[in-house]
Amino acid sequence: MSVDTTTLLAILAMAAVTYITRIAGLFVADRLVLTGRAKAAFDAIPPAVLVAVIAPTALTTGWAEAIAAAITAIAAFRLPLLATVAVGVASVVLLRGVI
Amino acid sequence: MxxxxxxxxxxxxxxxxxxxxxxxxxxxxxxxxxxxxxxxxxxxxxxxxxxxxxxxxxxxxxxxxxxxxxxxxxxxxxxxxxxxxxxxxxxxxxxxxxxxxxxxxxxxxxxxxxxxxxxxxxxxxxxxxxxxxxxxxxxxxxxxxxxxxxxxxxxxxxxxxxxxxxxxGADFAFTALFIGLIAGFGRSRVTLVTVGTSAAVAALVHHFIGAPWHVACGAIAGIAAAYLAAPKEARA
Structure with missing residues (x-):
């Protein structure tokens, strides 16, 4: 049961930032009303971050990963989350064997 | 009691x-x-x-x-x-x-x-x-x-x-999971523009500059694209 000091600090920083976002809404409840472009930009934050995290793995690692990512994206609109993950993992294993 | x-x-x-x-x-x-x-x-x-x-x-x-x-x-x-x-x-x-x-x-x-x-x-x-x-x-x-x-x-x-x-293939599980989560945000025009911009900028930054800058650069580019792609009038 060991904890690295830098890892501990990273976890504490993530925890503090997350807690602040969770309680910040309590203090701005009567003032925060976003509309139009500002709301669109705010709503875009989660997908924009998620895509940025995986883009290098999905697009620039190799053909197997890029094709598997495309297959996963098609599955994602039709299947539940876990089935989507299963399709993605199975395709990458197959494609790595073929390519 | x-x-x-x-x-x-x-x-x-x-x-x-x-x-x-x-x-x-x-x-x-x-x-x-x-x-x-x-x-x-x-x-x-x-x-x-x-x-x-x-x-x-x-x-x-x-x-x-x-x-x-x-x-x-x-x-x-x-x-x-x-x-x-x-x-x-x-x-x-x-x-x-x-x-x-x-x-x-x-x-x-x-x-x-x-x-x-x-x-x-x-x-x-x-x-x-x-x-x-x-x-x-x-x-x-x-x-x-x-x-x-x-x-x-x-x-x-x-x-x-x-x-x-x-x-x-478990190293790919997160990529697949993220693709599934991203799909949950829908296929509206603004979302597609956001996703496309963020992916392109993140991949380019990762290739030419390196990690971890691709996350912030891609995310900010995607958010900016959503702002520009959204209609000006408030539709809330």
């Missing part, structure tokens, strides 16, 4: 309703938690570190992003900034929910530690036809929390026996 005390009965009924409502989300989160723990172990995190992260951070999206870009030693500021970007949506969720759940300020500071997409969505739905009580929230959010800590810890224990995750 506690059962006859009407206040106690009310509490029990609210708590049972919370557990009933959260059950599907909690069950669906178990394999996701196992996967998180296993991949985190594969990236060199100890079981204690995984448990600590799930307990203190308790935010799936931010934890997944952290593990996907995990290196030793951990880049503290980069992780904190990515965590902020992913979790800033909580501000709007808390602002919307707090007038609907009558708690004292101290109770609020405790209760909102457990704010997640799932518990927020369920509380907002319940608020449509009745007040959201502390007992309902405690049962629901507490259940999801315990579930997440236990399943990620178990995943870390099991993952350390599995060995190299790339052998089983």
């Amino acid at each position: 506690d059962q006859i005390n009407p206040y106690r009965t009310e509490l029990g009924r609210e708590a049972r309703a919370g557990l009933r409502d959260i059950a599907p989300a909690a069950i669906a989160a178990i394999p996701i938690g196992l996967l998180f723990g296993a991949v985190a172990a594969g990236k060199g995190m100890t079981t204690a570190e995984v448990t600590l992260m799930s307990t203190l951070v308790f935010a799936g999206g931010a934890q997944f992003a952290a593990i996907e870009t995990w290196i030793h030693p951990a880049p503290i500021l980069t992780l904190a900034f990515a965590t902020f970007l992913i979790n800033v949506r909580h501000v709007l969720m808390g602002a919307s929910l707090s007038p609907k759940m009558k708690l004292s300020r101290t109770q609020e500071l405790l209760a909102y530690f457990f704010l997640t997409d799932e518990s927020w969505a369920l509380a907002e739905r319940r608020a449509l036809d009745r007040p959201v009580t502390g007992a309902y929230w405690a049962a629901m959010a507490g259940m999801l929390f315990a579930n997440w800590v236990v399943s990620t810890t178990l995943g870390a224990v099991l993952g350390s026996f599995l060995g190299d995750p790339a052998r089983l």
